[in-house]
Amino acid sequence: MKNLLTVLILFIASLNAVAQDILLEAESFDNPGGWVVDPQFVEQMGSPYLNAHGMGKPVKNASTSVEFKKSGTYHIWVRTMNWVPGEWEAPGRFQLKVGETVLDTVLGTRSGWGWQYAGEAKINKKQATHIELQDLTGFNGRCDAIYFSTKKDAPPSSTKKLAAWRQEITAQPNAPEEVKTYDLVVVGGGLAGCAAAIAGAEQGLKVALIHDRPVLGGNASEEIRVHTLGIYGNFERILKKIDTEHYPNGSADAKLDQEKRDKNVKSYDNIDLFLNWRAYDALSEENSVKYVDARQTFTGERKRFTAPYFVDSTGDGWIGFWAGAEFSYGRESVDTYGEHWEEHGELWSPKEADNAVMGSSVLWGSKDTDSPQSFPEVPWAMPVSKDYSEVNGEWQWEFSRNDLSQIDDAEEIRDHMLRAIYGSFSSAKKDEVNENRKLEWVSYLVGKRESRRLVGDHIFTFNNAKEGTEFPDGVVIETRAVDVHYQTVLEDENNPDFISEALFYRAPQYYIPYRSLYSKNIKNLFMAGRNFSCSHAGLGGPRVMLTTGQMGAAVGYAASLCKKYEVMPREIYTGYLEEYLNLIEDQKYEKIPTSKK
Amino acid sequence: MRRIALGFLLFVTHFCDAQFGSPIAFSDSQEKTVLEASPEFFILDWKPNTSLHISETPLEIITDSVGAQKVNLFRDNTEAPILYSSNIITPVCADGDCKFMHITLYWTLLGDYAGFDRSVKEPLTKHDHDEFLFSDYWKLHDLLKDDNSILKRRAIDELVTKPKPSKIEGVDALSGATVKEVKESVVSGALYSCYVAWHLVHGKIKEQIKAHTVQQQDEAMLVQMLNNDHTNYQMYALENLDQNQYKVNFSRVSELFKSGIPLVRSFIIKNLASSFSQSPTTMQPFWDALPYIDINTRSLLLQHIDFASDATVTHISTQLSVLTKNQLLKYLEHLASKKVISTEVLKNLEHFSASNKEKNAYLVTEFLEDNS
Numbered sequence: 001m002k003n004l005l006t007v008l009i010l011f012i013a014s015l016n017a018v019a020q021d022i023l024l025e026a027e028s029f030d031n032p033g034g035w036v037v038d039p040q041f042v043e044q045m046g047s048p049y050l051n052a053h054g055m056g057k058p059v060k061n062a063s064t065s066v067e068f069k070k071s072g073t074y075h076i077w078v079r080t081m082n083w084v085p086g087e088w089e090a091p092g093r094f095q096l097k098v099g100e101t102v103l104d105t106v107l108g109t110r111s112g113w114g115w116q117y118a119g120e121a122k123i124n125k126k127q128a129t130h131i132e133l134q135d136l137t138g139f140n141g142r143c144d145a146i147y148f149s150t151k152k153d154a155p156p157s158s159t160k161k162l163a164a165w166r167q168e169i170t171a172q173p174n175a176p177e178e179v180k181t182y183d184l185v186v187v188g189g190g191l192a193g194c195a196a197a198i199a200g201a202e203q204g205l206k207v208a209l210i211h212d213r214p215v216l217g218g219n220a221s222e223e224i225r226v227h228t229l230g231i232y233g234n235f236e237r238i239l240k241k242i243d244t245e246h247y248p249n250g251s252a253d254a255k256l257d258q259e260k261r262d263k264n265v266k267s268y269d270n271i272d273l274f275l276n277w278r279a280y281d282a283l284s285e286e287n288s289v290k291y292v293d294a295r296q297t298f299t300g301e302r303k304r305f306t307a308p309y310f311v312d313s314t315g316d317g318w319i320g321f322w323a324g325a326e327f328s329y330g331r332e333s334v335d336t337y338g339e340h341w342e343e344h345g346e347l348w349s350p351k352e353a354d355n356a357v358m359g360s361s362v363l364w365g366s367k368d369t370d371s372p373q374s375f376p377e378v379p380w381a382m383p384v385s386k387d388y389s390e391v392n393g394e395w396q397w398e399f400s401r402n403d404l405s406q407i408d409d410a411e412e413i414r415d416h417m418l419r420a421i422y423g424s425f426s427s428a429k430k431d432e433v434n435e436n437r438k439l440e441w442v443s444y445l446v447g448k449r450e451s452r453r454l455v456g457d458h459i460f461t462f463n464n465a466k467e468g469t470e471f472p473d474g475v476v477i478e479t480r481a482v483d484v485h486y487q488t489v490l491e492d493e494n495n496p497d498f499i500s501e502a503l504f505y506r507a508p509q510y511y512i513p514y515r516s517l518y519s520k521n522i523k524n525l526f527m528a529g530r531n532f533s534c535s536h537a538g539l540g541g542p543r544v545m546l547t548t549g550q551m552g553a554a555v556g557y558a559a560s561l562c563k564k565y566e567v568m569p570r571e572i573y574t575g576y577l578e579e580y581l582n583l584i585e586d587q588k589y590e591k592i593p594t595s596k597k
Numbered sequence: 598m599r600r601i602a603l604g605f606l607l608f609v610t611h612f613c614d615a616q617f618g619s620p621i622a623f624s625d626s627q628e629k630t631v632l633e634a635s636p637e638f639f640i641l642d643w644k645p646n647t648s649l650h651i652s653e654t655p656l657e658i659i660t661d662s663v664g665a666q667k668v669n670l671f672r673d674n675t676e677a678p679i680l681y682s683s684n685i686i687t688p689v690c691a692d693g694d695c696k697f698m699h700i701t702l703y704w705t706l707l708g709d710y711a712g713f714d715r716s717v718k719e720p721l722t723k724h725d726h727d728e729f730l731f732s733d734y735w736k737l738h739d740l741l742k743d744d745n746s747i748l749k750r751r752a753i754d755e756l757v758t759k760p761k762p763s764k765i766e767g768v769d770a771l772s773g774a775t776v777k778e779v780k781e782s783v784v785s786g787a788l789y790s791c792y793v794a795w796h797l798v799h800g801k802i803k804e805q806i807k808a809h810t811v812q813q814q815d816e817a818m819l820v821q822m823l824n825n826d827h828t829n830y831q832m833y834a835l836e837n838l839d840q841n842q843y844k845v846n847f848s849r850v851s852e853l854f855k856s857g858i859p860l861v862r863s864f865i866i867k868n869l870a871s872s873f874s875q876s877p878t879t880m881q882p883f884w885d886a887l888p889y890i891d892i893n894t895r896s897l898l899l900q901h902i903d904f905a906s907d908a909t910v911t912h913i914s915t916q917l918s919v920l921t922k923n924q925l926l927k928y929l930e931h932l933a934s935k936k937v938i939s940t941e942v943l944k945n946l947e948h949f950s951a952s953n954k955e956k957n958a959y960l961v962t963e964f965l966e967d968n969s
């Protein structure tokens with residue numbers, strides 16, 4: 001860490017003979033203290049950042065030390081955002097300590113991501129300068145970076161200009177220098193990605209699994225805590241290595257399954273696991289993905305991953321998006337695929353297409369203790385929670401609105417849910433029965449249900465589920481009811497806008513064809529997980545994680561045949577379907593995988 | 598739907614293995630052939646001096662041990678169909694103990710729940726044989742109003758199981774949503790009666806009633822529905838009126854755009870999308886509604902900003918507080934596409950940008966900087 005930082009400083013200093021500039025990325029702090037590294041919104045706001053997620057209790061200071069090349073007086077800016085501007089004190093306030101001095105300016109008070117001027121400080125190059133972030137509220141103060149300059153020129157705030165400025169100031173070459181080559185690169189380590197990596201590895205592929213979190217499982221991880229639903233289909237053996245028990249969503253039991261999942265995936269020698277690595281770009285040439293570039297979320301280190309085949313299991317279809325794969329978002333019109341359901345009409349499938357989708361959630365819970373527990377006033381949360389009062393949140397705590405994209409506005413969506421949670425809990429605390437209650441856990445990760453859906457040779461629809469359409473390549477099997485959510489505020493404006501309801505359709509056993517698991521126009525791209533090829537209503541059934549896990553496994557096996565015959569995913573359907581189906585049948589009973597240690 | 602109704606029958610049969618005692622008594626409203634007052638628990642408007650008279654339909658509900666029970670249609674004095682009704686007697690069994698439940702149920706013309714009358718002679722009872730209190734009937738009414746109740750998709754035994762205690766946190770873990778949701782929605786001590794009543798109301802009869810109405814549907818009926826306060830009527834009318842009928846009823850349609858629920862509003866605006874470019878002046882009431890409508894509908898409205906009059910665009914510059922971040926960006930994008938921005942708009946933008954109470958003031962500040 002230190003070495004990298006030093007290099008960075010030297011670079012900057014040599015670039016600019018007059019001014020001395022240092023850009024300090026907060027996520028690279030030596031010691032984040034109680035702050036968490038939040039890389040969820042990199043594509044929108046430009047970088048992972050430190051987030052003081054203390055559920056109302058100020059978190060421990062984050063600290064690092066910096067060696068300056070020149071002594072002098074430096075102007076200091078902090079890239080931050082007041083996440084709820086309004087007629088109240090900003091919820092996420094913090095201060096900066098440079099050396100022995102705490103700068104007076106209270107940070108986290110500017111609207112929209114940008115640079116807030118923190119003040120100036122005298123720096124002595126003779127000793128490393130100690131820097132600290134001091135959280136004042138415990139309510140999600142954010143610090144992306146700190147910029148020191150001997151000149152008083154604020155860096156650009158707009159995200160576009162900022163990216164160029166960052167690249168220039170850190171003198172980063174365009175491409176990552178290190179290139180790694182695999183048989184299969186899987187991006188996104190939710191249930192789908194884990195299953196794809198395991199299936200591929202069991203068939204002898206050298207697999208890279210790139211995942212932006214420290215633990216595997218995506219929504220099923222202990223960080224989000226959703227239990228896995230659906231059936232195992234053809235892949236019970238693999239899915240049992242990564243699934244969860246049926247505890248209530250949000251339960252701390254998720255920790256037990258976390259250990260199991262991480263251990264199992266790590267037990268494969270030929271899976272190179274890149275935890276805390278987030279893919280940020282992919283390039284395609286002649287309709288084939290050539291490489292995926294990824295960055296370590298703490299250190300900023302970058303690597304390029306090349307392979308003949310890629311799996312997009314990011315949930316958001318990022319790889320497909322960057323590579324130019326066809327995708328859809330929102331609800332198709334009822335006539336597009338004839339997905340009408342009389343009983344629920346517009347709520348189920350609209351007459352005109354729109355960009356409504358199922359929403360995202362932030363799960364949370366509180367617990368009773370044996371002594372009184374205080375909780376601060378949260379005036380900034382009340383406009384969202386209004387008079388709602390609650391002590392726990394389940395799946396219905398969900399937010400979606402047609403002016404918000406589940407991808408581009410994910411931070412606003414997460415923040416809206418945080419306001420809903422803190423406001424509702426604060427109201428509940430006013431009731432004396434909750435005097436001893438304290439917040440036990442609030443996720444800071446937004447759990448998504450629906451975003452981009454990459455388009456494959458087949459688009460799986462509600463009708464395929466409803467009719468139980470049989471396909472020659474129906475490799476994924478499911479019996480779970482189809483359910484599509486909507487926000488209850490659509491029916492009554494007095495309802496809170498963060499609560500949803502599910503519409504359930506009891507379908508017979510249904511099948512997802514292999515042709516929904518590879519891209520229609522990007523030849524070497526598989527997809528598995530909620531970003532597989534389906535319509536909005538089609539996603540209603542198979543978005544649950546054993547189904548998405550089945551997709552992953554199905555794709556991993558297909559990739560192994562692709563490699564064996566040096567063909568593209570589509571050709572498995574057109575030329576090797578029988579062998580593929582046999583392979584799926586055979587693996588069910590494989591007890592000791594040959595590729596395993 | 599069909600599956601659920603079937604499930605209900607099976608369930609009733611299963612639970613009715615136990616023996617019944619005395620023969621069946623009939624509900625008080627059995628003989629009612631004229632309705633001159635609103636049912637006691639009712640969701641529709643009842644206009645004063647309404648008198649409805651009964652007519653027969655081929656529809657019936659079959660309950661176990663009792664058999665077919667007629668579903669009638671009440672009409673007004675112009676013979677227009679208004680309300681469906683049935684006097685129901687049905688067994689409710691729990692743990693081998695069976696009782697008859699007497700209740701008169703009402704449905705709207707579209708087969709939605711409309712209300713019920715209780716039987717004075719045979720009040721509903723709970724598991725411990727206590728009679729329903731008035732508040733219990735209200736709770737039942739609330740439950741029946743919810744066509745997507747959790748009772749819909751669960752077998753009765755699934756509704757009474759407790760979630761497993763957490764291994765890590767012990768019994769104080771998050772409680773299972775299901776059990777809590779059920780508890781909140783049913784009359785305490787009367788889960789079985791509630792379950793049976795809900796499945797009667799929302800069983801396959803729903804579809805049959807709707808189909809029966811559709812056979813008799815005409816323009817007058819649709820217009821009546823459009824003018825009704827009941828959301829499903831409004832929605833059904835909006836879905837079934839043709840373009841010309843939209844024009845004829847435009848004032849009601851634009852009124853609904855302001856007063857309807859978000860779902861109704863969104864439907865209207867999507868259905869009239871082409872009118873924004875084709876007859877901009879007619880659509881003025883829609884722009885006037887901008888500050889009063891919900892966020893989703895407002896987003897749909899703002900999609901047509903390029904066809905709004907200059908006066909409207911200027912007017913919106915005084916209403917920036919109601920816009921969400923992305924709506925504001927959409928509006929600013931529209932301004933940026935214009936050759937000139939009027940001084941009045943600029944003044945309003947500056948005023949907004951200077952406010953420290955406005956969450957999105959900074960966006961306008963940035964816009965003014967970029968466009969100065």
Ligand SMILES: Cc1cc2nc3c(=O)[nH]c(=O)nc-3n(C[C@H](O)[C@H](O)[C@H](O)COP(=O)(O)OP(=O)(O)OC[C@H]3O[C@@H](n4cnc5c(N)ncnc54)[C@H](O)[C@@H]3O)c2cc1C
Binds near residue numbers: 219220249360362394
């Ligand atoms: C509150 C809630 C309740 C739900 N209830 C259930 C339930 O009870 N049971 C059930 O089975 N399902 C449930 N679902 C649905 C299910 O969890 C989702 O559909 C799930 O996302 C499907 O899994 P996945 O593997 O496709 O995606 P995810 O679980 O989202 O995994 C994708 C992973 O990829 C990572 N990633 C994304 N982009 C990148 C990148 N660029 N580089 C590296 N990594 C990246 C993400 O961090 C994420 O962890 C629920 C969802 C929510 C939000």
